[in-house]
Amino acid sequence: MTAPTLRMTSLVAGYIPAHPVLRGVDVTARAGRITVVLGPNGAGKSTLLKVAAGFLAPQQGTVMLDGTDIGQLPAHRHIALGVGLLPQGRSTFPDLTVYENIELGGWSMRSDRKRLAAAVEAVLTRYPHLRALCDRPAGSLSGGQQRAVEIARMLVPDPKVLLVDEPSVGLSPIVARQVYQELQALKAEGRTILLVDQDVRAAVAVADYVYVLGSGRNDIEGDRSAFEGDLGAMVRGWLGV
């Protein structure tokens, strides 16, 4: 798999034009690597992912997927170009079955039922434990199982760039570890991963490169080794974790 590099440059973005949340942020998620963005609550991490996913257009700056600026394209075009989002918090539809929830990940293929069924089948082959749960309402599953459904749903269009927002919140330590192992497996397939996290320790452990945002601006950055030593202790202290 040849995954692209996602390069966001001089990003200004937010919800109220006069008060942008991101005020000139530069973040690059290199092809086939796990790039982690840390920062305190409200620093703008989720906003950054919303821009990368096409849910929020930047006021200024560029979002380059290799040589193409996707910054002003809507979310469905980002999906078509191979960018997938695992949003923060629970995002399954509790009354729909597990199968129906996973199928929603292939919304863009809905006019081609055969292709959609094959894409869902490929994901169920990857996660055989979900096959046995296919007819269950998603709301009846454990938190960890629902997270697996959300990951499966994201993978239906086979995205090459994964945007992952605080994937372990609310999960037990064992399930959280499985989620980070899965991110490493997805990286081993050559996918580009941009991970936003509050769990500094777990995120740094899987990171190739780490950015820290502080109130809408770049603060410090470096490769994982820089964050495993004293710098890591400093960031953890700063974040209060």
Ligand SMILES: Nc1ncnc2c1ncn2[C@@H]1O[C@H](COP(=O)(O)OP(=O)(O)OP(=O)(O)O)[C@@H](O)[C@H]1O
């Ligand atoms: N939909 C929205 N409308 C208006 N303001 C918003 C919206 N979403 C987020 N904000 C504001 O934007 C700022 C940055 O939020 P964001 O969610 O990007 O931060 P974060 O770093 O991801 O923090 P957290 O870890 O708490 O999710 C916050 O002040 C937040 O209140």
